[in-house]
Amino acid sequence: MAKGNLLSVREDVRVLDATLRDGGLCNDFFFTDEFVSDLYHANIKSGVDYMEFGYKASKDLFDPDKFGKWKFCDDDDIRAIVGENDSPMKIGVMADVGRCDFKRDIRPKNESPVDLIRVATYINTIPVACQIVEHCHKLGYETAINIMAISKERTEDIREALDIFGQTPVNTFYIVDSYGAFYPEQIRRYAQMYLEYADKYGKNVGIHTHDNQSLAFANTIDALPEGVSYLDATAMGMGRGAGNCRSELLIGFLKNPKYRPEPILDFIEKHMLDMKASGVQWGFDIPYIITGQRNSHPRTAIAFQKAHRKDYRNFRFELMDYD
Amino acid sequence: MAKGNLLSVREDVRVLDATLRDGGLCNDFFFTDEFVSDLYHANIKSGVDYMEFGYKASKDLFDPDKFGKWKFCDDDDIRAIVGENDSPMKIGVMADVGRCDFKRDIRPKNESPVDLIRVATYINTIPVACQIVEHCHKLGYETAINIMAISKERTEDIREALDIFGQTPVNTFYIVDSYGAFYPEQIRRYAQMYLEYADKYGKNVGIHTHDNQSLAFANTIDALPEGVSYLDATAMGMGRGAGNCRSELLIGFLKNPKYRPEPILDFIEKHMLDMKASGVQWGFDIPYIITGQRNSHPRTAIAFQKAHRKDYRNFRFELMDYD
Numbered sequence: 159m160a161k162g163n164l165l166s167v168r169e170d171v172r173v174l175d176a177t178l179r180d181g182g183l184c185n186d187f188f189f190t191d192e193f194v195s196d197l198y199h200a201n202i203k204s205g206v207d208y209m210e211f212g213y214k215a216s217k218d219l220f221d222p223d224k225f226g227k228w229k230f231c232d233d234d235d236i237r238a239i240v241g242e243n244d245s246p247m248k249i250g251v252m253a254d255v256g257r258c259d260f261k262r263d264i265r266p267k268n269e270s271p272v273d274l275i276r277v278a279t280y281i282n283t284i285p286v287a288c289q290i291v292e293h294c295h296k297l298g299y300e301t302a303i304n305i306m307a308i309s310k311e312r313t314e315d316i317r318e319a320l321d322i323f324g325q326t327p328v329n330t331f332y333i334v335d336s337y338g339a340f341y342p343e344q345i346r347r348y349a350q351m352y353l354e355y356a357d358k359y360g361k362n363v364g365i366h367t368h369d370n371q372s373l374a375f376a377n378t379i380d381a382l383p384e385g386v387s388y389l390d391a392t393a394m395g396m397g398r399g400a401g402n403c404r405s406e407l408l409i410g411f412l413k414n415p416k417y418r419p420e421p422i423l424d425f426i427e428k429h430m431l432d433m434k435a436s437g438v439q440w441g442f443d444i445p446y447i448i449t450g451q452r453n454s455h456p457r458t459a460i461a462f463q464k465a466h467r468k469d470y471r472n473f474r475f476e477l478m479d480y481d
Numbered sequence: 482m483a484k485g486n487l488l489s490v491r492e493d494v495r496v497l498d499a500t501l502r503d504g505g506l507c508n509d510f511f512f513t514d515e516f517v518s519d520l521y522h523a524n525i526k527s528g529v530d531y532m533e534f535g536y537k538a539s540k541d542l543f544d545p546d547k548f549g550k551w552k553f554c555d556d557d558d559i560r561a562i563v564g565e566n567d568s569p570m571k572i573g574v575m576a577d578v579g580r581c582d583f584k585r586d587i588r589p590k591n592e593s594p595v596d597l598i599r600v601a602t603y604i605n606t607i608p609v610a611c612q613i614v615e616h617c618h619k620l621g622y623e624t625a626i627n628i629m630a631i632s633k634e635r636t637e638d639i640r641e642a643l644d645i646f647g648q649t650p651v652n653t654f655y656i657v658d659s660y661g662a663f664y665p666e667q668i669r670r671y672a673q674m675y676l677e678y679a680d681k682y683g684k685n686v687g688i689h690t691h692d693n694q695s696l697a698f699a700n701t702i703d704a705l706p707e708g709v710s711y712l713d714a715t716a717m718g719m720g721r722g723a724g725n726c727r728s729e730l731l732i733g734f735l736k737n738p739k740y741r742p743e744p745i746l747d748f749i750e751k752h753m754l755d756m757k758a759s760g761v762q763w764g765f766d767i768p769y770i771i772t773g774q775r776n777s778h779p780r781t782a783i784a785f786q787k788a789h790r791k792d793y794r795n796f797r798f799e800l801m802d803y804d
Contacts, residue, residue, distance in 0.1 A: 164666055341734075342665060342703055343487055371730060372692075376699030380665055394767075406767060407694060410774045411664075423793035426767065431791060442765075444717075444729060444749065451733045468754060470746035 167414045170387040172207040175405060178228050179210040179252050180397030184440045187212055187226030193429050195239050202245045203421035204409050208274055210250040211236055216259040236271045248273035255279040255286045260293055267298030276302040281311050281319055288326050295327040302330035302364060309339040309453050324359030330388050331356055331363050338370025338400055339453035342380040349384035364388025367403050369395055369442045370450025374403040379411060393422060394430040399456035400446035439463055448474050490737045493710040497531040498524050498728060501551050502575055503720030505535050507763045510549030516752050518562050525568045526744035527732050531597055533573040534559055539582040559594045571596035576613055578606040583613050590621030599625040604634050604642055611649050618650040625653035625687060632662040632776050647682030653711050654679055654686050661693025661723055662776035665703040672707035687711025690726050692718055692765045693773030697726040702734060716745060717753040722779035723769035762786055771797050
């Protein structure tokens with residue numbers, strides 16, 4: 159795998175914008191078409207390699223009246239934004255194990271504007287995840303596998319999962335820090351472990367971080383020199399709870415001159431400040447530190463924020479009882 | 482030098498709270514006595530090892546009517562808060578080369594509540610910094626040297642500075658990322674370089690970070706396993722521009738059970754949220770990313786924030802012309 163230092167360009171780097179997908183968890187995917195179209199064009203101009211439009215959720219399981227269209231990512235809705243996507247940027251969607259009807263809803267690649275399908279799975283749902291990967295490859299898609307909540311899993315189970323996925327046609331393994339619990343020292347170790355299997359099976363490794371402990375960007379750029387090459391980011395870090403690695407930090411950091419931060423900065427100025435001001439909540443704050451330090455799901459911190467609570471000490475003790 | 486990993490306790494670690502000193506740059510040191518007293522007690526209960534009360538600035542150079550008392554740190558003002566400081570926590574002040582009258586204003590240690598004097602210097606003011614160090618040691622103080630703005634200095638000059646300071650009685654060398662410009666990969670390299678001279682001369686190494694690129698905490702904990710042991714932090718990250726490494730992140734991270742986050746969380750709940758709401762400005766935000774990425778002094782970003790500007794692209798281009 160390619161490695162590098164702070165002065166070199168890593169031609170294997172791919173930036174994936176997950177603003178609509180992870181950010182959609184903050185506003186139930188109710189983005190305006192103007193927002194989505196402006197983000198699409200900003201990403202292209204900034205050199206972003208993949209834009210993830212949202213989830214491929216089943217309309218049998220989720221009421222389409224209660225969510226914006228990017229929860230479902232119908233091909234026609236994507237086409238209405240991207241046309242024939244006459245750009246080098248690829249289009250992604252996420253298929254969440256147990257929340258999608260992949261056989262019905264994912265159409266052959268040659269009928270779809272989508273290029274990449276990322277399969278999100280827990281470690282105990284690997285067999286279905288493998289089915290989805292196999293299915294998508296037969297239809298002609300590129301795929302990635304996002305094994306979630308690994309900070310709660312045993313190392314030997316993660317190794318076995320990587321060995322299983324290595325034998326599927328999946329293209330990329332993603333390190334996912336669902337709880338924002340990992341420190342850079344750990345991320346470097348996980349990167350080495352994922353790369354061991356990626357090298358064996360000819361896969362790429364990506365990383366998706368959360369900012370609970372203000373480490374989303376640090377963990378991303380600390381994984382990079384180990385050989386991790388697919389890097390997730392979102393505009394202004396929009397994403398569940400503490401949010402994600404910020405595009406404006408990552409794009410400004412990368413040395414390849416194809417990455418330009420200005421279009422993302424313009425997009426933030428035009429859309430994201432108003433989004434925040436309108437009351438959509440995300441981003442680093444003290445309750446997320448507390449769940450991140452305890453390697454705990456952020457749902458309790460999200461509820462704390464929504465209730466406008468500030469009694470941090472109580473929250474910390476509640477969490478001890480909760481776990 | 483001691484090293485360690487994520488599960489071990491490093492007995493050599495010392496946490497220094499710089500809330501009043503670096504935070505004072507945001508409100509001209511106008512803290513209420515209640516704030517200072519509550520911070521003092523919170524720090525003791527949280528296990529903080531040093532509390533820096535502010536600067537030892539000369540009243541000939543700075544008008545005492547225009548600044549709060551912690552710009553000057555008269556011994557009597559510190560005594561009014563700490564009494565005889567009947568606690569294991571040590572008291573620090575900062576002497577800024579060219580802004581203090583150290584021969585007049587620093588009294589013998591046995592007449593003062595202060596334990597540690599940190600000398601802040603640029604690389605071109607080393608001779609005076611050495612004089613201050615020698616003077617303070619003769620008076621009985623512990624000292625540290627903070628070489629500022631090293632992200633703009635040549636490596637060979639920093640090496641020479643460390644070699645010169647190594648031959649003084651100074652106790653601790655501080656790595657100072659004044660512009661929030663360093664990435665973890667660089668901080669680890671600087672830590673190794675500082676430790677090379679620290680080991681040679683029997684000194685400690687500390688780190689003081691800024692959060693321009695959301696890396697203040699990451700850089701601090703990435704320096705730690707290299708052998709850096711004096712760690713600066715401030716409550717809620719209060720400090721100039723993007724602010725500092727947050728106490729609540731650092732104290733919650735450290736494994737030594739003497740460090741407890743609850744008192745700092747209570748302090749934040751009682752004081753810092755109101756401080757922010759009152760309009761005192763600090764903390765990570767987009768203009769600081771832009772100065773940090775360019776390794777530029779944050780003064781332009783502070784002015785951008787004060788003017789409530791949001792035109793990030795223009796700011797970025799202005800900065801290119803400015804440098």
